[in-house]
Amino acid sequence: MITETANAASRKAILALAESPTLHRFVGRHGMRLGAARFVAGETLDQLVPVLRRLNEQGLLTNTTLLGEGVTSAEEAGAVVAAYREVLDRIRAESLKTNVSVKLTHLGLAIDEQLAYENVSALLAHAAGLGNFVRMDMEESPFVDTTLRIYRRLREAGHENTGTVLQSYLYRSEDDLASLLDLRPNLRFVKGAYLEPPDVAYPDKADVDAAFTRLVERSLREGGFTAVATHDERLIERTIEFAEREGIARDRFQFQLLYGVRPQLQLELVRRGFAVLVATPFGPDWYRYLMRRLAERPANTLFFVKNLVRG
């Protein structure tokens, strides 16, 4: 209990500290060398491709994300769309088992909902031509309504090759799941990675975990495709037991874990015959992603600081 409280406090402190421009400058300059490479598969597409290939060769599916979020101009968002087209083309050319996961604020959602809709819609059309799939990540709570609205619009416009994410720390997510079921949605379930106030998100980990199980079980029973994205072995085993008990086919769900986190567990799940996808981001704009990974586990920060001290 004391550890849990300490973890929650250090998580909040790291996420708050991440906003410091000085820290951003320092980590941005030295971070790859100090340990960011554990979580980020390189800064360029050429560095990413061999990492994806190696994961695929181990029986792991992959997705990739060009890191970045919160763009502030339509031109910038347009450049992100162009970069993702290149990523999708390269995935196809290299015959990788890799799909794509985007953040809508990277495609302009913080500027204008219609802009983000048009950008993601263009990407989905491009991906469909290549037989690929694009998931929309879930970001901070003010973007949940717009992200879910865009997901529904895309599906109603006939885009089948897309899915989104629900975060179990948000009180609203069980209602959101209920409201999406008519679409037979492809949903990823996560605990949630951002700093959210107690009026929108459960402050206690036990409540977040319990909500995670309720969401996953309802999605498995009534939904379309369920991606169970956690490194929490207890929740993974609970999912497996539930799926076996309810006779849910293994092609209706998959486990998703992050590149650099619990690699042995990833391979063990493959060995047991489950579909496992490793989320493998890349790109030079990795600072915020890294800070969220450090916040999730104080030991990661320690590892980073030790590298700093060693020089």
Ligand SMILES: Cc1cc2nc3c(=O)[nH]c(=O)nc-3n(C[C@H](O)[C@H](O)[C@H](O)COP(=O)(O)OP(=O)(O)OC[C@H]3O[C@@H](n4cnc5c(N)ncnc54)[C@H](O)[C@@H]3O)c2cc1C
């Ligand atoms: C594939 C994938 C996609 C995601 N997409 C989103 C998204 O769209 N929106 C969003 O808000 N969040 C997203 N997340 C992050 C998620 O919300 C959690 O912050 C993150 O997964 C940590 O929670 P956990 O479920 O692993 O459980 P926790 O209870 O945090 O961790 C369980 C155990 O896993 C291990 N672990 C967890 N995190 C780490 C880490 N960073 N480094 C080392 N070990 C770790 C530790 O052993 C820990 O004890 C995603 C996570 C994954 C795996």
